[in-house]
Every structure is written in C-alpha cells, then in structure tokens.
Amino acid sequence: MDSRNPIVKLMVAIVDRGNGQKISAILQEEHLPVQVIFLGLGTASSEILDYFGLGETEKDIFICVVPEVKADRLMPFIAEKMHMKKPGSGIIFTIPLSGVSGFICHMLSQKQNCALESEVTKVENCVQHHLIVAVVNQGYTDLVMDAAKKEGATGGTVLHARGVGTGEMEHFLGITIQPEKEVVAILTSRENKQGILQAVNAAAGIKTEAKGILLSLPVDGLMGI
Numbered sequence: 001m002d003s004r005n006p007i008v009k010l011m012v013a014i015v016d017r018g019n020g021q022k023i024s025a026i027l028q029e030e031h032l033p034v035q036v037i038f039l040g041l042g043t044a045s046s047e048i049l050d051y052f053g054l055g056e057t058e059k060d061i062f063i064c065v066v067p068e069v070k071a072d073r074l075m076p077f078i079a080e081k082m083h084m085k086k087p088g089s090g091i092i093f094t095i096p097l098s099g100v101s102g103f104i105c106h107m108l109s110q111k112q113n114c115a116l117e118s119e120v121t122k123v124e125n126c127v128q129h130h131l132i133v134a135v136v137n138q139g140y141t142d143l144v145m146d147a148a149k150k151e152g153a154t155g156g157t158v159l160h161a162r163g164v165g166t167g168e169m170e171h172f173l174g175i176t177i178q179p180e181k182e183v184v185a186i187l188t189s190r191e192n193k194q195g196i197l198q199a200v201n202a203a204a205g206i207k208t209e210a211k212g213i214l215l216s217l218p219v220d221g222l223m224g225i
Helices: 021-028 044-049 068-081 102-112 141-148 166-175 192-204
Strands: 009-017 034-042 057-066 089-095 131-136 156-162 180-189 215-221
Touching: 009 021, 009 068, 009 102, 021 034, 021 057, 021 068, 021 156, 034 180, 034 192, 068 089, 089 215, 131 141, 131 166, 131 192, 141 180, 141 192, 180 192, 192 215
Parallel strands: none
Antiparallel strands: 009 057, 009 089, 034 057, 034 156, 131 180, 131 215, 156 180
16 A cells, blocks of 8 residues: 555535534444534635535534545545535545544454554654644543643643444443543644654543544644744
C-alpha cells in the first residue's frame, strides 16, 4: 500500500437535523461502530446554503471512522441514499487522519476482515501541526486536558455530542458505552502530538471510565498560535 495514503479516514456528513441518524443506520450495516453526531446551526444566507447543498439551518454533523478501502464506495452510496444530488440535501467528505486509537484499528480489522496497522500511516513530515480529537464520556474533559497539558498542550475546545452506533462497540468490548459524549479538540505541534496522544490515552482511553476514543488530523495552515 502507498505509504503516503492513510489507512483510516474520517468521514464527515453535514445534513438536515434528524438525517444523521439515517446515515448511522446505513453505516451500522457496514459494521462501522465509531460514530458521533453533533448538533449544528448554519449561519449563511439561504442562497449560500442552497449553493453548498445545505437546506435548513439546523444541522446534524455526523462523523465516522472508515477504512480507506471502504470510503470510496460508501461516499457515493450514502449520497445516493440521502439524495445529496438534490440541492439542499447535504454534503459528505473524508479527511485523512494522522493518528488513531489502536483499539479502533484492531476493532475495524476484526469487523472488516482486513489488516490494519495499529497506528495510522504517518503524514508527511511537512505537516507541522495536528488537531487531536478525544471523544469521551461526559464529565471527563478536565481529565483529558490535565493529561494533555502535562505534555505541552496550551488549551482545548469542548464540544457536546451524542454517540451513535455503539451497539457494535458494546458487543466487541463487553461493556456499556454511554451515548452522551464530550469532544475535546486540541491543536498542537507535531513534536507534542505523540506525547499528548499517549498521555490522554493512558488517562482517559477506552480502558478507563472515560471510554475515550482518540484521533488526530493533519493541519496544513495555521495562524494565531
């Protein structure tokens, strides 16, 4: 496999409120358990929303971790099922990941019958910053930030979300997954990324009460830090 391409991608869909659950139902049939829905609000004018395929202002922002080998097939399939060719029906895209919890790779390899490495292929060295995303049970954001700050993080942003498609994870792990989630987003340098990921995983990873799932995304442009 070409080492320049990541093995796992983050699939993102922005659709009208309530349609995120429909996408989740589609992906549960594909045994893709790492799914989160955020509640969003569009602020653009109606003309701009229509141009980008965003109808109502109340949105579901749906994210899911997807093996690269499935992403190209699933995107057009979901777009067809959700009638995204019709203006105002939503958009869907993928983002390469620069890091992911080893548990995710292990679980996907079991479910997808394919070999996945324990760590996503490294992004090229020219990327100087990464966005670390920690999805944890409610009430554990301080634990995440305390661990991250010890490894050089200067701050983070907390988002509220709801986990969906957790039945697969509960069956795989033999534990109950709390649907109410908090997402901590931490922008950090390349030098600090691995230390923060390891520290947060130790303090709030899937084997702790926080039941945290960790991702990192490459950032290729930055101002203000």
